[in-house]
Amino acid sequence: MARGVRRRAAVGAGLVGALVFVEFVSGVLQGYYTPLQTDIARHLGVGDADLNWLEAAQLLVSALAVPALSKLGDLWGHQRVLLWSSVVVAVANWGIAFSSDFVVYLIFWAIQGVFTVWLPLEVALIFLRSRGLADRSSATRRATGVIVAALQAGAIAGALGAGLAAAFLEPLWAQLAVPAALSVLVVAVIHWGVEAEHERRGGVLxxxxxxxxxxxxxxxxxxxxxxxxxxxxxxxxxxxxxxxxxxxxxxxxxxxxxxxxLIDVRVMTKPAMWPVQATAMLFGVSILGAQIPLTTFARTDPAEHGFGLGLTASQLSPIVGGYVLSMLIGALLFARVTAVLTPRLCLIVAAVVVAIGYGGLVPFHDSVLQLLACMVVAGLGSGALVAALPATAASAAPENRTGVATGLTNSAKTIGGSVASCVFGVALAAGATGTAASLRGYYTVWLICAGTAVMAAVLLTFVPRLAFADPARFEEVAP
CATH class of the missing domain: 4.10.860 (DNA Excision Repair, Uvrb; Chain A)
Known part of the structure; x- marks a missing residue:
């Protein structure tokens, strides 16, 4: 009993405490650049639709890197891989800050995508460190909810910080140096704050x-x-x-x-696993592929093009912050709601909420309030899914494949986002006038996001009813 209490304290106060900062900076990286995308496009001399190729390149690198790094985490130690991946991200962020050529910027931006492996490695660390707890799956979901909440808080801080930086820091490189400096601090926190505890296992990449x-x-x-x-x-x-x-x-x-x-196909075809991975891929369409279209739509001048909101970077930041705040709330609510409902049902509800949010943008996009309301609804479901997917994959995976299983949820998500970015780039470029994309293209983006969320909800119904629940709870619920 005392040992379980000590382990719980170690997971909560030690490991998770350090990982909260890591995910906070990860959130800053995801939220900071968003309000500045139009300014970055003008600085690089490209149109709004071209920004989708930046996203596609980064997501592709993420999809390629995450399986390999997750596997290396299982083999060499999750803390070690987490540390070296943070070094790569720090170098890429400084490259982004001082890039003035589109191709150079594209290369560093793509390399920055390595940070997507952080969350899977962190969930694997938490799951392995909580070994011996009776409520291991629930404890993993709770801790994952905390670090995902930190991620969303970081995204809010990043979005708001970008608005302040745009207002007070005149050169663009100075604005982009802010997240680069924070990424250096991540290296220090992982090195000194995350214990390199690992039982070396046999195997090769x-x-x-x-x-x-x-x-x-x-x-x-x-x-x-x-x-x-x-x-x-x-x-x-x-x-x-x-x-x-x-x-x-x-x-x-x-x-x-x-x-x-590299990927255990037999494990991935289990009834409790394949719908989760398919959901991650479909979810990537909206959570990753739709970010840039949402911001470019909000910044499109309605007086010139007949649609859009004509917002500046500073005006857009609070809207992005509101969206990410709703994701934070969704991430925190997921672990609490699963204490009442089954994890599977929570996943289905979250996917439906995402579909409602993006579907609502088709008729309601003519004002800031309408756009924000739809984004908040989508954010609630998105936050729950961001927290749920890696935790549920860890619960359904064998002990020696937690890193690969959690990493594959991110790989599947980035694959979905990468494909979506390419498709959305084609859709937005069709009928584009000048640097602005077409309204028909934005309709296409929102409908695809809503449709993929509905598909995810349907696929999740194939998951066994009591999947991802703790054994003790299973005994209480099962007849």
Whole structure:
């Protein structure tokens, strides 16, 4: 009993305390640049629609890096991989701050996407550190809710801080140096604040599997990029896209035979696992792919283009802050609601709430209040899903594959976001006038986000009713 109390205290006060700061800065990185995107586009000499390719490149790097780094976390230690990934992110952030060329900025922006592995590694650390607790799954969900709340708080601080920086710091590089400096502090906190506790396990990194899945992802995203470059009527993009899908067949076959696969296909096909991973991919469409379209719509001048809100970076910051605040609330509520309802039902409700929020933008987008109301609704469901997906994946995975399972939720999410960014880039560019995207393109973005959320809710109904619940609670509920 005393040992369980000591372990709970160690998880809550020590590990989670340090990870709260890490996720806070992660949130700053996700919220800070958003209000400045239009200014960055003008600085780099590109249009609004071109910003989607920045997002697509970063999400692609995330999708490629997270499986490998998550696996290395299981093999070498999650703290060690967390530390070195933070070093890479710090270097990329300083590169972003001083980039003036679009290609250079694109490279550093893509490399910055490595920070998406932080949350999966943190959840794996928490799950492994809580070994021995009777309510291990619930304890993981509670701790995950706390660090995700810190992430959302950081995003709020980042969005508001960007508005202040835009008002008081004149050179753009000075504004972009703020998150770069914070990322250096993350390296120090992980080095001195997160204990390098790890039981080394046997196994190696699945190089051939990583190569196959990387080639498949490159073909898929490359095919979507070609659609925009050469047009939808050309057959080349579809050949490249089909090649990416075909490459998944040898990848799956190889993983089934591999003694230590990069992605354990058998585990991922379990009834409690595959709907969660599919939901993560569908969720990535809205949480990652729709960020830039929302901000560029809000900053589009209605007097010139007939739609948009014509907001400045400073005026947009509170709206982004309100959206992220609703995500924070959703993340904190998830762990509490699962104490009353089953985790599966909470996931379904969260997906439905996201669909309502984005679907509402189609008729209601003519004022700041309408846009904010729809974003707050979508944010409540999004926050719950951000906290829920890695925690539920950890609960459903074997002990030695928690890093891979939680990392795969982020990989699936970034794949969905990467594909969505390419599709949204094509949709927004169709009928664009000058640097502004088309209103029809924005309608397409919102409808796709709502539709994928509905699909996720349907897929989650295939999860066993008492999946992800603690054994003690299962005994109480089961007949």
């Amino acid at each position: 699945d190089g051939p599997g990583l190569l196959l899945v990387s080639a498949a992802l490159l073909c898929v995203v490359g095919g979507l990029s070609l659609v925009r470059m050469v047009g939808i009527a050309s057959w080349w993009p579809w050949v490249v896209l089909a090649a990416g899908l075909v490459l998944l067949v040898p990848f799956i076959r190889f993983e089934l035979r591999a003694p230590d696969p």
